[in-house]
């Protein structure tokens with residue numbers, strides 16, 4: 001086996017925020033194609049109200065698997081452009097971090113989608129978030145009632161559920177049901193209903209544009225061109241079907257549904273967590289177990305069982321260091 005890898009042209013192009021070939025094919029087919037900012041492309045059909053679908057990748061620059069998946073889906077669709085059945089916005093999130101092969105340049109981009117950014121206001125990511133927000137607002141401003149936002153990520157640590165999704169609780173029922181169905185078709189193992197924004201991109205689209213939106217965690221961080229795409233096959237198929245307007249297929253297995261029991265906020269530099277970043281997502285804790293201490297604040301498990309996701313004691317003060325969830 002060679003250690004050299006060849007990155008397919010479509011994947012290289014998307015990773016470099018180069019929509020050239022894909023944009024040209026949809027333009028030639030009569031679509032209105034816009035590129036409001038680097039790494040952002042919209043493809044719309046004139047004169048008809050269609051579903052509006054936003055697909056974002058690379059919000060964390062080291063999460064390259066979804067870039068590959070979306071590049072292949074988009075490339076194939078652009079070769080039969082008449083099959084695109086929705087208005088589409090594709091957003092490559094942290095383009096500078098992707099180019100640098102890093103998760104972010106100054107700070108986590110997926111905490112910037114909130115009105116007050118405090119100490120994060122001067123970061124490179126704050127400026128990128130402003131650009132993404134402007135394009136997102138413009139895309140949904142003219143949209144019909146059916147609105148989607150799939151923000152595709154890969155998890156940075158092992159997980160009891162290799163694929164899972166965070167779904168804002170405030171999404172209206174019809175959109176939420178369609179989204180949960182789609183997540184099932186994409187073979188997502190678990191869904192966490194989230195009642196509160198952590199400043200994420202998908203929550204922003206749900207809260208301010210009524211989109212059926214989700215942060216979708218797919219498998220593991222990997223190098224561009226070297227991801228095991230068999231791990232992403234189901235989500236690729238489901239995404240392709242959504243963009244072509246296919247009727248949703250039945251889920252292979254219904255996702256397990258969880259809700260947030262408590263958010264663990266890092267209040268000071270004295271924050272100490274009972275576990276570290278290497279802890280698996282969905283690790284189970286028992287009532288009374290200490291989760292973290294922060295000065296006089298002691299976070300303990302309140303329910304008979306709570307599971308931890310996204311444990312990260314290394315976040316900045318004022319940010320979420322972990323989520324505790326319970327089975328619904």
Ligand SMILES: [Zn+2]
Pocket residue numbers: 059060063153154
């Ligand atoms: Zn991510």
